[in-house]
Amino acid sequence: MSVKDIIIGIDAGTSVIKAVAFDLRGKQLAASAVPNRYRTGADGSAVQSLGQTWEDCALALRGLHEKIAGLAARTAAISVTAQGDGTWLVGRDNRPAGDAWLWLDARAASTVGRLAALPANRVRFEATGTGLNTCQQGSQMAHMDTVLPEMLDRAEVALHCKDWLYLNLTAIRATDPSEASFTFGNYRNRAYDDGVIAALGLTHRRALLPEIIDGTQITHPLTAAAAAQTGLLAGTPVSLGYVDMVMTALGAGVYGGDGDVACSTVGSTGVHMRAVRWQDVHLNAEGTGYVICLPIPGIVTQVQTNMAATLNLDWVLGLAADALRDFGQEVSHRDLVARIEGWLAATRPGQIAYMPYISEAGERGPFVNANARAGFTGLSLTHGYPDLVRAVAEGLGHAMRDCYSAMGKLPSELRLTGGAARSKGLRGILSAAIHAPVRVSDREEAGAAGAAMMAAVAIGAYPDMQACIAEWVTPLLGPAEPPDPRLAAAYDRIFPAFTAARRSLIPAWDALAAARHASGDQDDQ
Numbered sequence: 001m002s003v004k005d006i007i008i009g010i011d012a013g014t015s016v017i018k019a020v021a022f023d024l025r026g027k028q029l030a031a032s033a034v035p036n037r038y039r040t041g042a043d044g045s046a047v048q049s050l051g052q053t054w055e056d057c058a059l060a061l062r063g064l065h066e067k068i069a070g071l072a073a074r075t076a077a078i079s080v081t082a083q084g085d086g087t088w089l090v091g092r093d094n095r096p097a098g099d100a101w102l103w104l105d106a107r108a109a110s111t112v113g114r115l116a117a118l119p120a121n122r123v124r125f126e127a128t129g130t131g132l133n134t135c136q137q138g139s140q141m142a143h144m145d146t147v148l149p150e151m152l153d154r155a156e157v158a159l160h161c162k163d164w165l166y167l168n169l170t171a172i173r174a175t176d177p178s179e180a181s182f183t184f185g186n187y188r189n190r191a192y193d194d195g196v197i198a199a200l201g202l203t204h205r206r207a208l209l210p211e212i213i214d215g216t217q218i219t220h221p222l223t224a225a226a227a228a229q230t231g232l233l234a235g236t237p238v239s240l241g242y243v244d245m246v247m248t249a250l251g252a253g254v255y256g257g258d259g260d261v262a263c264s265t266v267g268s269t270g271v272h273m274r275a276v277r278w279q280d281v282h283l284n285a286e287g288t289g290y291v292i293c294l295p296i297p298g299i300v301t302q303v304q305t306n307m308a309a310t311l312n313l314d315w316v317l318g319l320a321a322d323a324l325r326d327f328g329q330e331v332s333h334r335d336l337v338a339r340i341e342g343w344l345a346a347t348r349p350g351q352i353a354y355m356p357y358i359s360e361a362g363e364r365g366p367f368v369n370a371n372a373r374a375g376f377t378g379l380s381l382t383h384g385y386p387d388l389v390r391a392v393a394e395g396l397g398h399a400m401r402d403c404y405s406a407m408g409k410l411p412s413e414l415r416l417t418g419g420a421a422r423s424k425g426l427r428g429i430l431s432a433a434i435h436a437p438v439r440v441s442d443r444e445e446a447g448a449a450g451a452a453m454m455a456a457v458a459i460g461a462y463p464d465m466q467a468c469i470a471e472w473v474t475p476l477l478g479p480a481e482p483p484d485p486r487l488a489a490a491y492d493r494i495f496p497a498f499t500a501a502r503r504s505l506i507p508a509w510d511a512l513a514a515a516r517h518a519s520g521d522q523d524d525q
Contacts, residue, residue: 317333
């Protein structure tokens with residue numbers, strides 16, 4: 001009889017679905033990945049096929065068999081997490097009721113504006129701890145109910161991406177406490193809240209909300225149909241993970257250790273999180289950010305997210321590549337990235353304020369403004385291209401500080417993941433920006449690991465999540481890298497200029513958006 005010594009964590013992101021195998025003590029054994037596909041439209045839509053997403057998930061799981069002998073018999077449990085927000089509608093016989101609206105979908109903007117202006121929106125925010133935006137299922141369903149009610153009429157349940165995959169794995173319609181409470185509920189009791197649902201104008205759609213289950217306490221068996229598609233054994237326990245943001249943070253170290261620990265994922269986007277008791281949540285006056293439950297009793301994460309993080313660096317490096325290409329010289333993105341450390345070393349810190357709002361969707365943390373755009377303040381004739389690179393990198397640090405300030409005091413330690421974690425210079429900038437030492441985890445697939453940790457607790461491999469963290473997370477954290485006091489002082493001097501600039505630019509952003517819209521209308525005529 002084979003030993004059940006493997007847990008599989010599934011992480012279905014926006015661009016790739018990964019199936020990752022771990023042993024019961026958290027060592028990563030193998031990974032299988034399949035590209036994900038979605039479609040965007042000129043109307044702001046971003047949609048994904050439910051059927052194709054499940055097929056890609058099954059394909060990723062089948063790919064693991066090629067890397068691990070006897071995988072099916074050795075698998076003790078499976079867990080699944082995925083991209084957050086969005087709306088995945090399912091109808092009769094568990095068939096898709098249409099394409100999923102992703103978190104990238106912007107069609108609900110007018111509905112968000114209408115709902116945000118109502119007095120009930122503050123009541124909704126006080127319960128959920130989460131600012132209203134176009135990403136969320138609640139906003140999207142409210143918009144559908146107004147302009148496309150037939151979409152909701154033909155649905156029997158409204159799921160998120162991970163919930164859809166869980167349905168295909170187990171035939172169970174459910175969601176988890178994290179997405180349920182920040183969208184339709186209350187982070188204090190991790191249950192649906194009728195006042196929140198009413199504030200969204202969705203009381204008459206209440207029956208579409210699925211049961212809430214916690215994957216550290218409840219599992220369901222893999223169905224025979226899913227076993228046939230994945231090559232795994234029917235009856236294998238399946239755990240429904242929390243949303244990918246908190247699974248990644250859990251795997252990277254958002255919880256555990258002394259002091260006020262925080263975790264930032266600084267990749268294409270920026271996600272900044274701190275774990276606190278629910279009683280200690282700081283709800284800002286602006287009504288922005290998220291409060292997302294952790295799979296630990298009484299503990300939640302406060303979250304602020306930047307629409308664009310290292311995408312700003314990609315843009316400024318792309319300028320150099322484009323200029324050189326015009327002169328017949330090709331240079332790769334990797335070659336330019338390799339020069340960042342040298343450019344940082346050759347330039348003075350804290351000279352230029354850069355607004356890192358390069359995304360065409362504007363910004364959502366710690367403020368929400370779809371018209372926000374990137375820009376430099378403080379340029380002079382003495383500044384060259386390396387100074388621009390430094391300013392962009394420092395802009396990421398200022399944006400991070402802006403986000404953590406909206407959650408209360410700055411953290412005492414930062415655990416860092418994402419592309420920025422690989423650069424010593426960038427780590428130094430981020431550390432100095434928030435006056436905290438930085439630690440980087442050696443965990444390769446933190447999101448899948450976080451989900452697998454939930455399954456490990458669910459099947460009794462660990463008595464609780466704290467014990468699991470002690471073996472899966474803490475040993476993989478690198479040494480603390482303290483902030484440079486001189487760099488921190490320089491950023492203290494410029495940060496007020498950064499925040500003053502981003503507040504004073506609001507009228508300019510609005511005027512530019514109106515000008516672009518008018519120009520577009522003229523072009524169409």
